[in-house]
Amino acid sequence: MTMSSILRKFRRVASLRRTLFILISISVLLVVHFHYKLFNESNSLSQYKSVQPYAQLSRQCPSIIKSSEKLKRNVLLLSIDRSRCDKIRNFIETVKYEFIQVSKFDENSLFDHDFPQFASVIFCSFQDHNEISTYQSFYAALQSYQSKHSIGKIIIANQTDERLYSIPHVTTSYTEEIGEASFLIHDSSLLRITKAHKEHFALSFHKGNFQIDVEDGVSHEKVTQLTISDQWRTGVVHVCQQKTEPETIIFGMGTELFVNQMLLLDSIYYTSKGILQKPLEKNIQIDIDDIFVGDPGTRIGVSDVDAMIEFTDKWKEQIPGFNFVVGFSGKFINRGNETEDAGDSYILEKKDHFRWFGHMFSHMKAIMFEDDESLCKYMSDNKKFGVKNQLPFETGYAVAPHHAGVYPVHEPLYHCWREVWGVKITSTEEYPHLYPATKRRGFLHQGWDSHI
Numbered sequence: 001m002t003m004s005s006i007l008r009k010f011r012r013v014a015s016l017r018r019t020l021f022i023l024i025s026i027s028v029l030l031v032v033h034f035h036y037k038l039f040n041e042s043n044s045l046s047q048y049k050s051v052q053p054y055a056q057l058s059r060q061c062p063s064i065i066k067s068s069e070k071l072k073r074n075v076l077l078l079s080i081d082r083s084r085c086d087k088i089r090n091f092i093e094t095v096k097y098e099f100i101q102v103s104k105f106d107e108n109s110l111f112d113h114d115f116p117q118f119a120s121v122i123f124c125s126f127q128d129h130n131e132i133s134t135y136q137s138f139y140a141a142l143q144s145y146q147s148k149h150s151i152g153k154i155i156i157a158n159q160t161d162e163r164l165y166s167i168p169h170v171t172t173s174y175t176e177e178i179g180e181a182s183f184l185i186h187d188s189s190l191l192r193i194t195k196a197h198k199e200h201f202a203l204s205f206h207k208g209n210f211q212i213d214v215e216d217g218v219s220h221e222k223v224t225q226l227t228i229s230d231q232w233r234t235g236v237v238h239v240c241q242q243k244t245e246p247e248t249i250i251f252g253m254g255t256e257l258f259v260n261q262m263l264l265l266d267s268i269y270y271t272s273k274g275i276l277q278k279p280l281e282k283n284i285q286i287d288i289d290d291i292f293v294g295d296p297g298t299r300i301g302v303s304d305v306d307a308m309i310e311f312t313d314k315w316k317e318q319i320p321g322f323n324f325v326v327g328f329s330g331k332f333i334n335r336g337n338e339t340e341d342a343g344d345s346y347i348l349e350k351k352d353h354f355r356w357f358g359h360m361f362s363h364m365k366a367i368m369f370e371d372d373e374s375l376c377k378y379m380s381d382n383k384k385f386g387v388k389n390q391l392p393f394e395t396g397y398a399v400a401p402h403h404a405g406v407y408p409v410h411e412p413l414y415h416c417w418r419e420v421w422g423v424k425i426t427s428t429e430e431y432p433h434l435y436p437a438t439k440r441r442g443f444l445h446q447g448w449d450s451h452i
């Protein structure tokens with residue numbers, strides 16, 4: 001098993017707080033991913049030395065003034081073609097914001113029995129803004145709503161978009177192929193989760209990108225910039241509030257780019273005047289299960305273990321106490337090829353760099369055991385292996401092979417986990433349904449937390 005295949009097996013579980021009964025925010029994973037990209041891609045900066053670093057820009061738009069208005073905490077998604085909102089809607093669902101998607105433009109949709117319906121407005125493409133702004137009565141009502149409640153708007157380009165020509169003093173242009181570019185995040189007034197990045201770093205772009213230009217004399221902030229043909233171009237711009245336009249944040253590329261996902265969260269916070277926000281404190285756990293499991297040729301070797309330790313050490317600089325949480329199945333140790341058997345010995349030697357949980361002795365599904373007695377014995381065999389090798393156990397946590405028995409609930413699994421391991425929290429990926437993944441939730445069973 002290579003490091004990359006291990007990384008693909010990452011699963012995240014939510015906060016260990018038993019009362020925090022929500023699905024772990026995808027943003028956690030995204031933060032994880034972001035750090036991963038930064039750590040790994042910033043190493044290759046040397047090839048960008050030919051591009052002069054762009055001077056850091058100062059803030060131009062006002063800092064957020066938090067609203068005390070009682071607006072409904074919805075995000076309004078606007079698009080003529082509903083499918084254009086799919087990716088943005090998935091993201092909004094994943095981070096657990098409520099939303100209303102509108103594709104028929106009637107000003108009554110802005111209110112629910114005279115009560116203001118939303119705190120943030122997103123146009124799902126440039127084309128949508130161009131076209132919806134021609135629906136005069138609706139657009140005027142929307143502008144008036146935004147002005148009255150000080151709500152800004154967000155416009156996000158999609159992959160097959162047209163130029164944005166409906167925002168005063170703003171022009172856009174498109175570059176089909178970008179490949180790798182140097183990337184900067186300036187200290188914009190909308191940043192909250194995202195951090196300004198003073199040093200430019202390298203990012204890969206698999207698709208094109210709109211660049212945005214704002215006329216001189218119009219207050220705005222260049223939020224992100226990237227190098228195209230050795231020139232710095234603006235990828236995300238924040239146009240401060242103008243006389244006739246609410247403040248507008250324009251994304252030249254969709255939420256496929258991870259940085260844009262973080263900036264979208266920040267933009268929702270900023271344009272809703274703080275009504276829509278997520279806590280800044282996040283809990284992160286990354287599991288790697290199936291240690292000692294797998295056919296020869298698919299398992300880890302010494303270099304993989306070293307890579308995991310190196311990764312852990314880097315993350316610890318940013319996230320105190322971070323460790324991979326590894327699930328082991330002791331029965332299959334030393335069943336790989338020569339390289340992998342050396343890897344098995346090595347990870348035991350380096351055991352203290354990881355936190356360990358029992359992942360069943362031979363990776364059998366818990367539902368194959370009908371009664372407590374046989375299942376508890378089977379779990380005990382794995383625990384004996386762990387004790388014999390003095391593995392530092394993760395307290396109160398385990399994952400079942402294939403998640404089997406977590407939901408639908410298999411009572412012997414819960415019983416034996418409690419008896420043998422003292423497990424109080426687990427994870428699953430199948431509650432209430434496997435798909436759509438954006439709608440998964442945790443649940444409580446007999447005082448247990450199950451997170452997804």
Ligand SMILES: [Zn+2]
Pocket residue numbers: 289290359363400401402
């Ligand atoms: Zn497994």
